Amino acid sequence: MHFGPHLLLAALEGLVTSAVLALTALGLSLVFGVMRVVNVAHGEFFMLGAVLAWAISTAISGHPALGFLAALVLAPLIVGLIALLAERLVLRRLNYNPEATIVATIGMLYIIQQLALTFYGPEARPVEPPFSYRILLPWFGYSGYKLSIIAASALLLVATWLVLTRTKIGLIMRATQYDSETAQAFGIPVTRVYAGVFALGAMLAAVAAVLIVPISQAHYLMGQDPLLLSFIVVIIGGLGSLRGTVVAAVLIGLSDGIISVFFSPTLAKIIATLLVAMVLVFRPQGLFGTASR
Amino acid sequence: MTDKNGFFDLSRSALTRRTALKVLAAGAGLAVAPGFVRYSQAQSSAPIKIGFQSHRTGIGAAYGRWYEKTTAAAVKAINDAGGINGRPVEVIIEDDGTDPGRGAEVVGKFASQHKTDIVYGTLFSHVVIGSAPAAGEAKMPYFVVSEGHHVASTKLNRYVFQPGITDVKSQIQSMAPWIAANAGKKVTQIFPDFAFGYDHRDYLPPALKAQGAEVIAQIAIPPTESSFTKYFPQIPAETEVIYHVMVGPAVLTFVKELGEFYGSNRPQLFGFIDSLEATDINSPGLEFLDGSHFWEGSPRYAQPDDSPAQKAYRAAVGIDDNGASVGDPKDVSTAAHMFGCWETLYVVKKAMEDAGYKGPEDRAKLVEATEALTEFAEGPEHPQGPKTFNGKIHQCFGIQNISKVEGGRLNVVHKTKIEDGLYEPEGDYTTQAL
Numbered sequence A: 001m002h003f004g005p006h007l008l009l010a011a012l013e014g015l016v017t018s019a020v021l022a023l024t025a026l027g028l029s030l031v032f033g034v035m036r037v038v039n040v041a042h043g044e045f046f047m048l049g050a051v052l053a054w055a056i057s058t059a060i061s062g063h064p065a066l067g068f069l070a071a072l073v074l075a076p077l078i079v080g081l082i083a084l085l086a087e088r089l090v091l092r093r094l095n096y097n098p099e100a101t102i103v104a105t106i107g108m109l110y111i112i113q114q115l116a117l118t119f120y121g122p123e124a125r126p127v128e129p130p131f132s133y134r135i136l137l138p139w140f141g142y143s144g145y146k147l148s149i150i151a152a153s154a155l156l157l158v159a160t161w162l163v164l165t166r167t168k169i170g171l172i173m174r175a176t177q178y179d180s181e182t183a184q185a186f187g188i189p190v191t192r193v194y195a196g197v198f199a200l201g202a203m204l205a206a207v208a209a210v211l212i213v214p215i216s217q218a219h220y221l222m223g224q225d226p227l228l229l230s231f232i233v234v235i236i237g238g239l240g241s242l243r244g245t246v247v248a249a250v251l252i253g254l255s256d257g258i259i260s261v262f263f264s265p266t267l268a269k270i271i272a273t274l275l276v277a278m279v280l281v282f283r284p285q286g287l288f289g290t291a292s293r
Numbered sequence B: 001m002t003d004k005n006g007f008f009d010l011s012r013s014a015l016t017r018r019t020a021l022k023v024l025a026a027g028a029g030l031a032v033a034p035g036f037v038r039y040s041q042a043q044s045s046a047p048i049k050i051g052f053q054s055h056r057t058g059i060g061a062a063y064g065r066w067y068e069k070t071t072a073a074a075v076k077a078i079n080d081a082g083g084i085n086g087r088p089v090e091v092i093i094e095d096d097g098t099d100p101g102r103g104a105e106v107v108g109k110f111a112s113q114h115k116t117d118i119v120y121g122t123l124f125s126h127v128v129i130g131s132a133p134a135a136g137e138a139k140m141p142y143f144v145v146s147e148g149h150h151v152a153s154t155k156l157n158r159y160v161f162q163p164g165i166t167d168v169k170s171q172i173q174s175m176a177p178w179i180a181a182n183a184g185k186k187v188t189q190i191f192p193d194f195a196f197g198y199d200h201r202d203y204l205p206p207a208l209k210a211q212g213a214e215v216i217a218q219i220a221i222p223p224t225e226s227s228f229t230k231y232f233p234q235i236p237a238e239t240e241v242i243y244h245v246m247v248g249p250a251v252l253t254f255v256k257e258l259g260e261f262y263g264s265n266r267p268q269l270f271g272f273i274d275s276l277e278a279t280d281i282n283s284p285g286l287e288f289l290d291g292s293h294f295w296e297g298s299p300r301y302a303q304p305d306d307s308p309a310q311k312a313y314r315a316a317v318g319i320d321d322n323g324a325s326v327g328d329p330k331d332v333s334t335a336a337h338m339f340g341c342w343e344t345l346y347v348v349k350k351a352m353e354d355a356g357y358k359g360p361e362d363r364a365k366l367v368e369a370t371e372a373l374t375e376f377a378e379g380p381e382h383p384q385g386p387k388t389f390n391g392k393i394h395q396c397f398g399i400q401n402i403s404k405v406e407g408g409r410l411n412v413v414h415k416t417k418i419e420d421g422l423y424e425p426e427g428d429y430t431t432q433a434l
Helices: A003-035 A042-059 A064-094 A098-119 A144-166 A168-178 A180-185 A190-212 A224-237 A242-262 A265-282 B017-032 B061-080 B100-114 B125-137 B168-182 B195-209 B229-234 B251-262 B308-317 B335-355 B360-371
Strands: A134-136 A141-143 B048-054 B089-095 B118-120 B186-192 B214-221 B241-244 B268-272 B293-296 B328-332 B387-390 B395-397 B401-406 B409-415
Touching: A003 A042, A003 A144, A003 A168, A003 A190, A003 A224, A003 A242, A003 B229, A042 A064, A042 A098, A042 A190, A042 A224, A064 A098, A064 A190, A134 A144, A141 A144, A141 B251, A144 A168, A144 A190, A144 A242, A168 A180, A168 A190, A180 A190, A190 A224, A224 A242, A224 A265, A242 A265, A242 B229, B048 B061, B048 B100, B048 B335, B061 B089, B061 B308, B061 B335, B089 B100, B100 B118, B100 B125, B118 B335, B125 B195, B168 B195, B168 B293, B186 B195, B195 B214, B214 B229, B229 B251, B241 B251, B293 B335, B293 B409, B308 B335, B335 B360
Parallel strands: B048 B089, B048 B118, B186 B214, B186 B241, B241 B268, B268 B293
Antiparallel strands: A134 A141, B293 B401, B387 B395, B401 B409
8 A cells, every 4th residue: 555545544533532532531531530539440441331331232223323322311320320420439438548449440440340250251242333434535435424423423522521611510520630729618509510620530431431422342351451541541631631632542542543653553552652651751741741749 | 648547547446366366367257168169079979170261341241151051961971971980070160360470370370279180171372371271280170262373383381281172273275275265465464463463363373375365464463452443543444355353342343344435435344252252143334344354263154054052052152153152132142162162072082081090199090181182073072173283283174164244144165174274293292290
């Protein structure tokens, strides 16, 4: 294949990775930014989103788009509820202690994973894409659905950004992030904000999973890679910085796509990890993060 | 970093000597309590215990589930016919997570805790390679159903056998003439990046070269990969045949993305059914496979010339004419491989009867009796077809099926002969001490 089309394919693949990664990492970043909780179970909320998407889309007969749309709405809501429950039952009782919550979310990771294994099973199951249009380029074919993932993800990112910067809810969240004690003094129900943010973070991961599941497959171990990549993105972008997260996701996604197409996927992972190390050494707060006060 | 609540302050719940003694005493009491792991007094009527190292979870889970179904059906058939040496067969299943490290632990558990007579049933080659030393150390006969060349390479040890399924080297050697003659001469290989894939990587090029064809590119993909399009640009444009063999949970994605990449304008495809095992070939997006060819150990779809033994075997395991579970047409089996479980159990039965096997003290006799076997006739015990067995390399040899995707099903278009897959032994296990 010639260099031009080769690069185009690499960029497309990279953008799809970026799109999903940006949503997942944004959830992780939001939870850390506002709550100072490192959510190790984040990848499992991603997996739950995919598994629920399978369950919902198989329960609804008719055109595959119906089942998929239902999954796109319902799966994140259910995952959000589960996250809310976990926040109430576990994180709040630990007073959001940073060390204790890491241990607790590791526990949640295993509990959710094993529950999925018990009730969903060890198989990888496919979800039918809402439409299967193959874009025919002169050099190779490409899935139209994959392109729509990029668009959907961009829309969701813009929506999240609008909520955070243009609404009262967003203002409250940012106030809590900036200084939770002062926020509480001004009558902001900080614990309810925490609960909402934790649920929102999980929902973002779940939405990303619903989008990716028609081209991947739902599997109980699928949460591991997104978790690792999200951490990489969040560290590079700066924990708690929305802009940094999106920029880093595009950076990591594109470099992953291009390096794995031209060289090898292993090299792409090596370079991403090296980048994390460099950022940690030279700019510990991340590219767009602010130094901790 | 604050520790306001003292989560990490161990001194708060210091273990006193008294509590420690109590806990220890309770543990000791439990261990001597009647009924706690006392399996040693095997009577002549006691069941023969087969430890089944199953891929219940991890990347091999789909295979594990069907290996369990096939094993249950074969054990039921054996027990209904009077068991082995008049004793019933009991299968004890342990999950190895399709992980080599856990595989070795499971073998150890079978040897020391369950005290099984043999260990059996492993598929994934890296698990076999990881577990074989543990089996050798415990002097535990280890009957695998793995397909890899590792047993026949004589690089494992005298306790490892593969009598129920052929190995990759033999499969490739017997199919290479067909590929070169019917599919094309310039072949690009796509294979999983671990032991099983390396057998394909190492044995296909010489086998094709002998037929005047050549491998022009080799693409290794990790079995845990979830997205594949990025590998396809490495396929050279002059490729006439893509030879693909993938495993893992994402095989459907692999084939779908191959279809998206090429559409109907594709090179010839020759795949190992592993790329689609436990997956419906009529899934949306797989239409492009029509007219392509697959290797199958045993055909997934019922064929017009199926023997009565094959029909009886399919009924016993519970798969319909499409190779799916009788109760659930969406639950597609791993038919191309799982027959090996059925046949291996009958080989174990034969060897135990030949050896007059009584209990774990006869394990060495069982090894020698298995090595003495030479032939398995086609029939209810070997429904896939006739086989020969080479006791020196602990490997069986049999026929292979090449099937074509036509009208949404796989039709066998070519069957190889046993002789096509024979090769010079690379060593001799029987010279090793027992």
